[in-house]
Amino acid sequence: MIQFNVQKKLDAPGGEMLLDLQGEFPQGQLITIFGESGAGKTSLLRIFAGLLMPETGKIIVNQQTWFDNRKGINLSPQKRKIGFVFQDYALFPNMTVQKNIEFAAKNRQNKKEITDLFDLFNLGELLNKKPETLSGGQKQRVALARAIASKPEILMLDEPLSALDHVMRSKLQDYILTVHKKYNLTTFLVSHDVGEIFKMADKVIVLDNGKITNQGTPSEVFSNKHISGKFQFTGEIIRIEKEDVIYVVTVLIGNSMVKVVSEEKEIHQFSIGDKVLVASKAFNPIIQKIQSK
Amino acid sequence: MIWDPIILTFQLAFITTVILIIISIPISYWLAYTRSTVKPVIETIVSMPLVLPPTVLGFYLLVAFSPSNAFGNWLDHTFGLRLVFSFEGLVLASVIYSLPFMVHPIQSGLSNLSTSLKEASYLMGKSRTSTLFQVLLPNIKPSLITGIVLAFAHTVGEFGVVLMIGGSIPGQTRVASIAIYDEVESLNYDIANSYSMILFAVTFVILFAVYTINGGFLKRFWE
């Protein structure tokens, strides 16, 4: 359980902003932090990680006090057991991929666990390369592997996927989900992609101007009504075509395109670029094997 | 012996540079990351030798370390350390005089590194010291080399400070730049020319090396 109630004044582009955050997260959830840029998303992560000191308040993680300004407690980042993936990845340029990960894992003896990590992230061919020679997606993978290498209890990802294309993005989302479950982590992910949040998050907190304005499951937060259909996706409208008396709406969901039929009376509310919820009942789709494991 | 001043010059430059590396790393680290209000004061003091005439620095050191004043006397009696007209005195003066040439490149190297490198290392449980030596310094190699080379070259070329505090004692404080001056005074242009040529050549080589390294031309041989 992570309980926090912290306040800090920040210098924001639009003048001073008061960050005033309180909440409670059970362990083992994947929590996304959503909000406009400058809303305080990164600052929230940095406060949890001990990289930014709040002026007042408390942070208590599993009954251990990490920060309490009244008692003068401020646990150093070194002791917080956090794996952090920075926006710029922060791979050490002087070390190879392997050295980067081993450096993070230095405190643990089990060599097998480290080679398991290399396998899990398919790093085999990259091990002897320097970070500067890697592509964005590869850097991301290494940064994620390195964040896990120090055996954290909490994983924090500061908008790591925003610079990647759709295919890369969806692969890395899968990596994140895999490690989140495999290592039983509490994961915080900064994201402003609603589709990504629906795919990944147990919980989403919405930040606006330094305050939490909304929180809950992705469907509680993003679809104002709960729909019983179990075959639900969110995507973006990329095309609307009239065919006969109906309309075919093409929606990009993750990296696949799907088509949904709509009709005259409802089509006027849609335009290209809109984020939409596509829902059907679990009874309708058929399922077919395409490859055996 | 004609080579004595040259050897003495490089001895002085070498020892000065080693001491500068040791003291400049913590000073640069502090300057690069501190948010303290005294930072501008320390920066100013470190940079003073850049603009102050060397004779001013030499004059104050001479006054401070002279055995005829209380501090110099105390040093002499307690440690047997006489800093005027001695090699030790020259080293101390050179360290102060060349400090900005070492501190500035390291400081700007550190400030230009993304802070996330440092933070990532802390979050892996690494201490400040091991972060400094395993992550930060290895990633500012060009700045370190620039600092080392500039401090070395600058010490080789100093004259005013040495003249004030060292005088011209052969084998002790008579470095090449002083020797050249002396030889010219005695109209020994040939010897002055030899010293000058050697200094000219060495300085050229050193500075050429700095620009080549920083221009990245040597990078592929470097790794």
Next chain:
Amino acid sequence: MNTLRGKITSINTEGHLSLISISVKDVTFKSIVIETPQSVDYLKTGNTINVLFKETEVVIGKGKIQQISMQNQVPCTIKNIEEGKLLSRIDLDFQNNEIVSIITTNAIRNLDLKVDDKVVAMIKTNEIMLSEL
């Protein structure tokens, strides 16, 4: 998407499945969902909710319907027909609620559907979604 507002009259739960009866005007709609009153709080007898179903899932019957497995049978009047080459849209009136059905133009011709005809709109139980207001 057709939307009708109704009141839950009964809930029959078995494992994770529930069969919900909703009365809309004087017709009872049935919907099967993978939800239970424990998993979502809008599933409560007496609650008003939306009944949602796709236009293309609305089957039209005319005349006497003998025996058919469709549980949801809604008597309607045809208000308008817009014929396309392959597909056509039928606007239906169900006690002042609008229901739209999209069926093939061939089917309209076979059944000889015309404005003001009395027909029965039918929707399979598993095609009906529920949503809170």
